[in-house]
Amino acid sequence: MTQLIPMISQEEIKTKVRETGRKISQDYKDKNLVLAGILKGSFIFLSDLTREITIDHEIDLIGVSSYSGTSSTGKITFTKKPDLDLGGKDVLLVEDIVDTGSTLLAIKDYLKSLNPASIKICSLIDKHERRKTDIAVDYACFLLDKGFIVGYGLDYNERYRNLPAIFDLKL
Ligand code: 5GP
Ligand code: MG
């Protein structure tokens, strides 16, 4: 039987996202910030984070597919490339969760060819135990050792994205 075990509450998420938005606003106050959300998992985090950022910024979306079920396939394909001109911009990639890091490594490699001034990473969750790459998460709201979580944008086979809080999925 599938079980959803509460892990991070709506209140905890709100507090952390606010804190992260403030930090980003401070760090990027003299820069040309572009938030680049990675579809689809980041869509709820991105929409909350952008409203907690108090400096002027642009938003773009990047689509990749890399995951099916609960384990990474290691390959990515772009379903949507960024449509802003990122040349000279300070790109902050917004992810739902960084696990092995291979998705972000591939995205970062591609973005470098667009000549942005900088590329950093902001992730709602930093799941560091299975990291296989030297990807550094510059802004992380929460750290997680292991497990598979859903809710607040994160899915299991496209379900549970709508849950307002984060749950541990036990199959
Ligand atoms: P990576 O390439 O870092 O191994 O995988 C990153 C992507 O896999 C994440 O952006 C997310 O879409 C998916 N993923 C990794 N761990 C989890 C998890 O615990 N829950 C969910 N729902 N997706 C995950
Ligand atoms: Mg993702």
Ligand code: MG
């Ligand atoms: Mg997914």
